[in-house]
Every structure is written in C-alpha cells, then in structure tokens.
C-alpha cells in the first residue's frame with residue numbers, strides 16, 4: 527500500500543463519525559428535487575469550514591467548489607454528488623428518520639452528498655500531495671426531469687476549468703457493503719415517456735358499424751409497437767418498451783370516444799433512441815388512421831443513456847482494486863433504469879460506479895425508492911476514502 531493511500535485511509539477513518547453525522551442531518555431534513563435550499567446551504571457551509579470557497583446557486587440549488595493541488599492547470603477531475611430526496615413517507619424507525627412527512631432520502635442521495643463532503647475534506651487536506659484540480663459538483667434534482675445535471679451543464683459546470691473526466695457513485699442495496707461495482711461502456715438507459723391519445727367515435731357497443739372503436743385501435747397499437755423492438759432493433763442493442771397505463775373508460779356496452787396509453791422507452795444508444803421514437807410515432811398514427819381514427823403521440827424526453835468511458839473506467843477500476851482489494855470489486859450488469867449522471871457522460875469521459883450498502887445480517891436489504899430503504903453506514907468510510915483515492919489516481923494517470 528502506498529504511503530498516500532495509507533494517509534487517505536487514516537483520514538477516512540478519523541472523520542467517519544462526522545460523515546455519518548452529515549448523513550443523519552441530511553437524512554432527517556430531506557428536500558425534494560429543485561428545492562434543496564437548506565441542503566445546499568448545509569453543503570456550502572461545510573465546504574467553507576473545510577477551507578474552500580463554494581459557488582452557490584448553480585442551476586438553482588447546485589453548489590460547486592474547486593480544490594487546487596500543485597500545478598492546478600495540469601488536469602481537472604470532476605466528482606459529483608446528487609442532493610435531492612423523493613416524495614416517499616419513510617417507514618424506518620431510526621433516530622435519523624425523516625422529519626418531513628412524505629419526503630425521504632430513499633435513493634441514497636444523502637449518502638452521496640455526505641460522502642463527497644468527506645472526500646472534499648480528505649482531498650483538501652492532501653492538496654500538496656497531488657497535481658491538478660478537483661471540481662466538486664453537488665447537483666440538484668437527479669430524480670426530476672429535466673435533471674439537475676443537464677441544467678448545471680447549461681450553466682457551465684463542465685467549463686472553467688473543464689474536467690477531463692467526471693466520476694460519480696450510487697448506493698447499491700443489492701451489493702454487500704464493502705464491495706464496489708463497475709461496468710465499462712453502456713450501463714444505464716435513456717428514459718423517454720410516451721403519452722398516446724387514441725381517438726375514435728364512441729357509442730353503443732351493439733352497433734360497432736356506426737362507431738370508430740378506439741379500444742380496438744389502441745390494442746392494435748400496443749401489440750404493433752412491440753414489433754419495433756423485435757424487428758427494427760439491432761438485437762445486440764438493448765432497449766425496453768413498456769406500457770403501464772391503458773385507460774379505456776367505457777363499460778360493458780358503451781365504447782368510449784378515446785383511449786389513453788402511457789409508457790416508457792429505454793435505450794442504450796442515442797441514435798436508436800431517436801429512430802425508435804420516429805418509428806413508433808409513425809406506426810401508431812398510421813394504425814389509428816387506417817382504422818378510421820387518429821392518434822396523438824406525445825413524447826416527453828428524459829435522460830440520455832449512461833456510458834462509462836472504457837479506458838477511464840478500466841483505470842478507475844484498477845485504482846479501486848488497489849484500494850479495496852480485487853475480491854471486493856465486482857462487475858455490474860446492464861441496468862435499464864435512468865440516471866441523470868448520463869448527461870455528463872455524453873459530454874466528457876465519465877465513470878459511474880456502485881457502492882455496496884447491503885447488510886443482510888442486519889436486515890438492510892430494501893431497494894432504493896422504497897419506504898424502508900437504508901444503508902449499512904460503514905460504507906461511508908469506504909466511499910469517502912475510495913473516491914479520494916480514485917480522483918488522485920486519475921490525476922496522476
């Protein structure tokens with residue numbers, strides 16, 4: 527183990543109780559997407575206490591801070607944490623339970639934020655021991671379109687200085703605490719929402735010849751659209767089309783005037799994402815028209831797909847092996863959920879990895895976005911030191 531790594535591990539251990547205290551504070555005081563006002567103040571005041579000069583109010587509630595090492599112009603690495611909570615009523619009975627009814631840090635963003643505060647302190651303490659610059663990015667609204675990341679990029683977070691790479695982490699309640707997961711290349715999906723309104727002419731179900739049946743039209747559309755996945759998609763290219771809402775509000779003997787359908791479209795390729803959307807819209811409209819009705823096909827664009835830059839991820843993974851040991855670094859599967867870190871990954875080389883937070887023996891097994899989500903907090907000592915080590919390793923690469 528290098529001397530620097532020993533120093534990082536000692537610093538991470540020394541401040542581990544402080545980081546847990548940060549996490550408890552944030553967990554007790556969760557704020558929804560784009561409303562992270564108190565959270566941002568808390569983050570900014572801690573960064574100031576460390577000795578940094580945070581810039582507040584980026585994309586509303588975002589906070590950015592710079593740590594300059596020796597030769598700061600050499601290279602910049604960006605480290606990102608998201609700060610928002612979810613509209614969920616916490617069901618955990620813990621001392622740090624949410625004090626805000628119906629709002630909960632159920633996706634672990636309190637963990638990411640407190641962890642990055644710990645990493646900031648370590649990197650600031652060791653600033654004479656590395657060359658280059660660290661950019662700390664605390665962003666709002668990972669959970670809500672258009673995503674805090676996209677707004678922070680618009681406001682210039684990837685400029686002045688421009689990070690050569692962005693690194694982010696996410697808690698993983700399916701991975702045992704102590705383990706870290708990586709995946710090169712495509713990792714998480716783009717997410718677009720589909721809203722279809724299929725219009726016909728309703729009336730008495732006994733007289734179908736006098737009607738234009740939107741229920742039958744919508745049924746054909748649902749079935750036909752799946753053929754875009756099976757016939758137009760390159761089989762090597764993962765994507766998902768799912769419809770979770772189909773409302774035909776008639777009764778046994780009344781056919782309604784219209785049917786509404788809602789679904790989600792997820793891809794791992796930006797070109798295919800657009801091509802698929804074009805094909806779906808055309809097919810739905812043509813089927814409805816061919817059957818004498820019409821279809822309004824509305825698309826609400828979400829996040830792009832998240833690609834982990836292969837070489838950066840390989841280097842980061844190697845550094846992680848050096849920090850936690852090969853036995854604690856695992857490979858991740860594709861995950862068709864969305865994540866707004868994807869916006870960074872479309873602009874600069876990026877690496878998004880998973881932090882194991884599961885502890886079955888202690889019953890810490892609930893998934894993210896559930897009212898009983900929690901973590902094994904020993905993950906925080908690992909995550910603060912690990913991210914510090916990964917950042918310094920990348921600056922030295």
Ligand SMILES: [Zn+2]
Pocket residue numbers: 633669894895
């Ligand atoms: Zn989430």
Ligand SMILES: [Zn+2]
Pocket residue numbers: 633634635668696
């Ligand atoms: Zn999340």
